[in-house]
Amino acid sequence: MTALALSPTARPQRAVRRLHRPALIVWSGFQLLAVSALLWVHLFRAPAAREDHSASYFVLTDVNNVMNFLGEVLSYVSIPVAVWAGAALIGRELEDGTARLAWTQSITPARWLTAKLTAAALPLAAGSTLLGLVFAWVRTTDQDVLVTNWSWDRVLVPTGPMSVALVLFALAVGTLAGVALGRALPALAAAALTTYTTRYFFGRTWDDIWPVRRYWPVQLSATVLLLLVAALAVAVTFRLLARRTESLS
Template sequence: MTAVTDPTVRGTGLFRAVLRLHRTALVLWGLALLAGTGFLLYLAALSDEAERGNSACAIPATDELPSCAAVDAITADETYSTGLAFVTAVLVWLIFPVAAWAGGALIGRELENGTARLAWTQSITPARWLTAKLAVPAVLLTVGTTALVLLGEWARGKDNPNLVGDWYYPDVYVGTGPTAVAYALTGLALGALAGMLLGRALPAAGAALVASLVLFNLLERHRGSLWPTITRDTTDWEVPRSVFQVTASQTRLNFHPRSHFWPLQYVESGILLTVAAAAVATAFCLLRRRTP
């Protein structure tokens, strides 16, 4: 029998092995992605009806307003707004199950039961092993989360805040931009670091959850400070609903207008990806210390 020494073949086999080993988690992610896609398509089909149901009506009907009894879509707006809120919330909280899975199952369990060391004796370097462990879920998370964010944006239709929430609401903000992908990737990186630090499944999963929760709350609390605000004298100016108020006094208001959505998104995503890169680099340093 001839041994396979081609590093390309070994690398391809390693990626296939990662897919096979974690096929249950990958199947669940695929099913969740399909379900989310189907649900968002359904909500998009409801958007026009929801707009009609959200419009003003009167009892009895007037020249300007239709009869409330004649508004067939009176409950469609509730279904639509609740459904979109659910999807954005799922995207926001994706960081936590990803972090726990990465710390517990992806890295911690394999170090704990010796599977990782066994792989390192099969012509697979530790660095290549960790690269494959991170690259496969990173690609799937990036593609899947991006698809859901884009579909969600399409399903939001006219972006009526009465139906879909204001842009600065925490769930809406995270679930409608690149920060959703950045949070998922950061959860993966923090989980990998926790797994390398602790080398045991349950403690690593718990530590990854705690680290993700701290980071999530820290950024949410200081989100308004990530980009310079606009200051306005409010004595002769009515504050519109579309502004994200940061600080306010009796006469002055510091705020972010709707146009600051993308700068805030880019800065927060940059912070998250920097944290992710630092976590991954530290995990590789720990791996080198663990191996001769």
């Protein structure tokens, strides 16, 4: 059992980052691969498509196929975030007693949860912002060879602030599931299902729902709504954790 042992003056976020360093490495590696793939599309596949549409086509390297695939992947990145938050970040430590040991030794439950959320939210928000900016830049720059529409989910979700809001929503929902259920596997399943359902709703073809709206009204309204729900989930999580620890004392 590995406890989050902290002195009263220690920085808990640093300890959380150290404990979950493998997840940070995976997240950084994913960003590197995604950005590299997007730059490859911009520097090589898009110019090839402009030069000769027929000769440059190959199903695995066609500029539209690659961008569609990358858009799908980036639009669903919130689901593994929710799985990790529910299972590894929160659920497992409650299930095996690591969190309780940390609470009795050096850190209050509220400070423990704050450290978890802060240490995870910063790299997730920064990485999602980077991926969204690069994806949007490549799509805008090379739109002359791309067959896309802004309302398609593989375009709408990863190109704007909605992508960051979805990831933060997934973190909040995973944390809530972990605290509410207290076990890794049930929290994993609940967080994944909730996030997938939310991603499906917010990523569906908005022309069918709000036909008079356009890209930025949809992006901003969806982002605000997702962040409000995420904030509500965090507030409920802190309340549940307080009740949980009160019952143990």
